[in-house]
Amino acid sequence: MSITLNEFLFVSGLLFTIGFLGVLLRRNTLIIYMGLELMLNAVNLALVGFSRFNQTMDGNIFVFFIITVAAAEVAVGLAIIVALYRKRQTVMVDELNALSH
Amino acid sequence: MLDFLFYLFSALTLLSALLVVVNRNAVNAAMFMIITFVGMAGLFLLLNAYFLAVLQVLVYAGAVMVLFLFIIMLLDVEHASKVRPDTLTVVASGIGFLLLASGVCTLFLYGGVEPSYFPESVPELPLTAHSNANPLEYTTAARSFGYGLFTKYMLPFQMTGFLLLIAMIGVIVLSKQYTQPNIAGSKDATIKR
Amino acid sequence: MELETLLTAILLVPLGSAAMIALFLRRGGYAAAAVSVVAAAVILGLSLTFLLTWNGVTQEVSTVWLTLGSYEVTMGFLVNYQTATMLFIVAFVGFWIHVFSVGYMNEDESKGRFFGGLSIFMFSMLGIVLANNLIMIFVFWELVGFSSYMLIAHYWDKDYAAAASKKAFIVNRVGDFGFILGIVWTYWQYGTTNLVLLDAQLNNDASTVLGLLLACGFIGKSAQFPLHVWLTDAMAGPTPVSALIHAATMVAAGVYFMARIFFMLSPETQEVILWLCAAMTLFAGLCALGQTDIKKTLAYSTLSHLGFMGAAIGLGFPSLALLHMAMHAFFKATLFLCSGSVIHACHHEQDMFKMGGLWRKMPITTLTCILAALSIMAVPYFAGFYSKDTILSGAWLLAHTDGRYYVIYAILLLAALSTALYTGRMVWVVFFGQSNSDNAAHAKESNLFMTVPLLVLAAFSVGAAWFLEFDVSLLPETVTVALKHGYATITQADVVHHSHYLLLGLSVGVMIVGVLATFFFYGPGASEDKLQRRYGLVYKILHKHGWFDDVYDAYVVKVQQRVADFFGFLDLILISGFMVRGTAGLAGLLSLVTRSFHVGSIHGYVYWFLAGVVIFGAFAFHLI
Numbered sequence: 001m002s003i004t005l006n007e008f009l010f011v012s013g014l015l016f017t018i019g020f021l022g023v024l025l026r027r028n029t030l031i032i033y034m035g036l037e038l039m040l041n042a043v044n045l046a047l048v049g050f051s052r053f054n055q056t057m058d059g060n061i062f063v064f065f066i067i068t069v070a071a072a073e074v075a076v077g078l079a080i081i082v083a084l085y086r087k088r089q090t091v092m093v094d095e096l097n098a099l100s101h
Numbered sequence: 102m103l104d105f106l107f108y109l110f111s112a113l114t115l116l117s118a119l120l121v122v123v124n125r126n127a128v129n130a131a132m133f134m135i136i137t138f139v140g141m142a143g144l145f146l147l148l149n150a151y152f153l154a155v156l157q158v159l160v161y162a163g164a165v166m167v168l169f170l171f172i173i174m175l176l177d178v179e180h181a182s183k184v185r186p187d188t189l190t191v192v193a194s195g196i197g198f199l200l201l202a203s204g205v206c207t208l209f210l211y212g213g214v215e216p217s218y219f220p221e222s223v224p225e226l227p228l229t230a231h232s233n234a235n236p237l238e239y240t241t242a243a244r245s246f247g248y249g250l251f252t253k254y255m256l257p258f259q260m261t262g263f264l265l266l267i268a269m270i271g272v273i274v275l276s277k278q279y280t281q282p283n284i285a286g287s288k289d290a291t292i293k294r
Numbered sequence: 295m296e297l298e299t300l301l302t303a304i305l306l307v308p309l310g311s312a313a314m315i316a317l318f319l320r321r322g323g324y325a326a327a328a329v330s331v332v333a334a335a336v337i338l339g340l341s342l343t344f345l346l347t348w349n350g351v352t353q354e355v356s357t358v359w360l361t362l363g364s365y366e367v368t369m370g371f372l373v374n375y376q377t378a379t380m381l382f383i384v385a386f387v388g389f390w391i392h393v394f395s396v397g398y399m400n401e402d403e404s405k406g407r408f409f410g411g412l413s414i415f416m417f418s419m420l421g422i423v424l425a426n427n428l429i430m431i432f433v434f435w436e437l438v439g440f441s442s443y444m445l446i447a448h449y450w451d452k453d454y455a456a457a458a459s460k461k462a463f464i465v466n467r468v469g470d471f472g473f474i475l476g477i478v479w480t481y482w483q484y485g486t487t488n489l490v491l492l493d494a495q496l497n498n499d500a501s502t503v504l505g506l507l508l509a510c511g512f513i514g515k516s517a518q519f520p521l522h523v524w525l526t527d528a529m530a531g532p533t534p535v536s537a538l539i540h541a542a543t544m545v546a547a548g549v550y551f552m553a554r555i556f557f558m559l560s561p562e563t564q565e566v567i568l569w570l571c572a573a574m575t576l577f578a579g580l581c582a583l584g585q586t587d588i589k590k591t592l593a594y595s596t597l598s599h600l601g602f603m604g605a606a607i608g609l610g611f612p613s614l615a616l617l618h619m620a621m622h623a624f625f626k627a628t629l630f631l632c633s634g635s636v637i638h639a640c641h642h643e644q645d646m647f648k649m650g651g652l653w654r655k656m657p658i659t660t661l662t663c664i665l666a667a668l669s670i671m672a673v674p675y676f677a678g679f680y681s682k683d684t685i686l687s688g689a690w691l692l693a694h695t696d697g698r699y700y701v702i703y704a705i706l707l708l709a710a711l712s713t714a715l716y717t718g719r720m721v722w723v724v725f726f727g728q729s730n731s732d733n734a735a736h737a738k739e740s741n742l743f744m745t746v747p748l749l750v751l752a753a754f755s756v757g758a759a760w761f762l763e764f765d766v767s768l769l770p771e772t773v774t775v776a777l778k779h780g781y782a783t784i785t786q787a788d789v790v791h792h793s794h795y796l797l798l799g800l801s802v803g804v805m806i807v808g809v810l811a812t813f814f815f816y817g818p819g820a821s822e823d824k825l826q827r828r829y830g831l832v833y834k835i836l837h838k839h840g841w842f843d844d845v846y847d848a849y850v851v852k853v854q855q856r857v858a859d860f861f862g863f864l865d866l867i868l869i870s871g872f873m874v875r876g877t878a879g880l881a882g883l884l885s886l887v888t889r890s891f892h893v894g895s896i897h898g899y900v901y902w903f904l905a906g907v908v909i910f911g912a913f914a915f916h917l918i
Contacts, residue, residue, distance in 0.1 A: 002104055003103070003104055003107045003147075004217035004218050004219070005213070005214050005217040005218075005219065006209055006212075006213035006214060006217045007107070007111075007209075008144070008148070009209070009213060009214070010205065010206075010208075010209040010213075011111045011114065011115065011144070013204075013205035014115055014202065014205060015114060015115060015118055016201075016205075017198060017201040017202045017205060018115065018118045018119055018122055018198075019118070019122075020197070020198070020201060020904075021122055021194055021197070021198040022121065022122035023900055024190075024193070024194035024198070024897065024900055024901070024904070025122065025123075025186060025190065025191065025194040026186070027184070027186060027190075027897075028127060030127050030130075030169065030172065031121075031122070031124075031127060031130055032896075033169075034121055034122075034130060034131070034134055034169070035121075035122060037134070037161075037165070038118050038121065038122075038134075038137065041137070041138070041141055041161075044141070044153075044157075045141060045144055045145075048145055048148050048150050048153060049148060051150075051239065052148045052149060052150070052219055052239060053214075053217070053219055053220075054239075055220050055238060055239045056237050056238065056239055057237040057238070057239055057240070057245050057246070057248075057249050058249070058253075060150055060152075060153055060239075060245075060246065060249075061246060061249045061250060061253075061254055063150075063153055064153070064156070064246060064250070065254075065257055065261060067153075067156060067157065067160050067161065068160075068261050068264075068265070069261065069264060070165070071160050071161075071164060071165055072264055072265050072268035073268070074165045074168060074169070075168060075268055075269075075272050076268050076271050076272055076275070078168060078169070078172045079271065079272040079275035079276050080275055081172065081176070082172060082175065082176070082275070082276060083275050083276065085176050086278075089177075091176055092184070093895070093896045093897065094895065094897075096894070096896075097893065097894030097895060190897065197901070197904045200904070200908055201904075201907070204911050207915075
């Protein structure tokens, strides 16, 4: 195919940017977390692309690990959000600023 | 053909990613996230990473997003869908987005990685199990994953195991409630655990 | 006593008196008056001691006051015949006016402030008299201006008094601007501002512009054209202040200064001063006819006679100017104190045409006033005659070599006529005829504190100049030496000698014409100003003294105020806006930005991430 590595990297970059936009823009913690996941996925795509380009499995194995760790992280993160919700009754980040008055 | 598929899947991914981010309803956002992951899986397929594609759908779309949906249902996010971000936030994040996006576009338009063509053929199975010349050659078989995981990346593999254990314990601890609900007539109303 | 100590004591005694009053006797009343009068008496005593024991040799003492790199500011005394003359005038007239003030201000509630001001004035004036360099003169010049400002505004609750004091100070400052430029130029060109050193270097050959700049101080302080507008308004102060400061001493300081630096005035400078002052003499004399207030009439009279003194300087006879200054001090002080006595007796009524018939009720005041009037009109053998007529003769003398000076002579003669006119008017209207108001009808002679100074000063205004013709002298020897010189030069010149009777006849004739004219025109004890009634336009021009005040007013309001407003606006925008509040704002802005680190906002932190990425990217793209 005539799609080169550059196109895959471009898609990866854009995806990363969209995820970052989500973190910047939204005030709902859950959506921010989804943005973080998007960013991780973008990195995954870039890694697989490079791995395919270099004809080695290292990149793929790295992605394997990233998926694992991301899943664990999502679990813990959501548990924290739930605990926070129990305390503050809100998930909006601009209301979760009790450390500073 | 493959080019067309690439364009299709990347458009799907990017579009639904965008819709995740701008959606006011959290459930809708989660749905679009799933579509994004499906698109990603498609892209992985185009890169001959079949195992990863399946893994992506199983773990991300199957487990992670289900967990997200559970939590969204658990928390009261109704009022959150009614508020809009203020203009300053929109403008500032738009500027930030444009900054990064322009950086990415610049990288792409000004050449990028050279050379960038993928090698033509990808073998189905490893040629030799213990060949010294490139034991981790890119193949489409899951066996290569196993081979890499258990030889070169043994330590990270074990660490990940531990990490999962710790994550599990952490989740249990975090979701514990520390005060008993007040049972009428009971003498020890609050038991600290 | 050693010379230096004596002079230092003379200078510092009034300062001590002022300090004591300011610190302890602000509400002292008669105690403050006593301190001030005693100080004035001490000054008089010390001055007489000095004058009687001085051997006539010019002396100079000085100490370094301030060192700025290679430039030194010194304070010192220069004692020559001019100093002696002026010292006597200031001390003598000053003392008697202090005594008079005790009587005049007996109903005033702020005697402490008044007498403190008088003491500060004496200190400043003596500083000018004794100074040996231009910088020191300037310092005391400003101090005199300050005391004048303070004393004019004695009745500070009256708006016109406060405004008048500001006007006096500001107009003086305009003159002082030229003065200070002159001092700077002098130092720059001759390397020194010391009078003795400058005298050695110059002989009437300094640059004309330099002389004119220094003359700016004279024009401001002695109220010559165009800075004459403050003197009439300064009459808002109490009468002793008008007598001391604005008649006898402060305004004479300008003339004294000109005489002191006469060696710096080139012939062109002298000519400019001559024409300026001659014009002023006539103009002021005529304007005096347009005033009904007795003090304002005398103020214009002072302007006119200051013009005479300036003309003497312009003709080239500084000692003559000093002579007239001395005589003027005596008779003008007498006239002012008489008017003060009259005003006090008529319960602060100042309009001439509401007085009248006072000769029956206040004989001593009438007598002293008439004697001083005869002196100012230059009746032969009175003090004013010797000085004023000699100036006229001086103009006549110079006219024989240069025909233009006939014009000067004519102007001065007309000015003498106007002197006779306004003085005659004043005497006839105030003292003779019938009383024109209740206040005048109930007047009675003033107390001893006021009459004794009147008698003493009147006596001097009659006989102070007798040393010139006879062997009897009311003034100390050392004082008269400087004054004899100019007089002798002129009266013994051939030209003057030949025309002696012509000149005498002319001036006496002018005087008689003036006196009789006013008698018949106004009538003794007139109750209204006939000039105002019959020749309204003429009166108006004279009353407004040529609309000078209005012109200056328009200039200040339309031009100067706008320029000042513009600069004020620039200051507001640029200096306090950009520079002061701008830097503060910048600091505030920075702090607002870095504050986002410590607020719990997640978005804030994310933006900092973005900023870091952008900087990194710029680095990577070789932008920074």
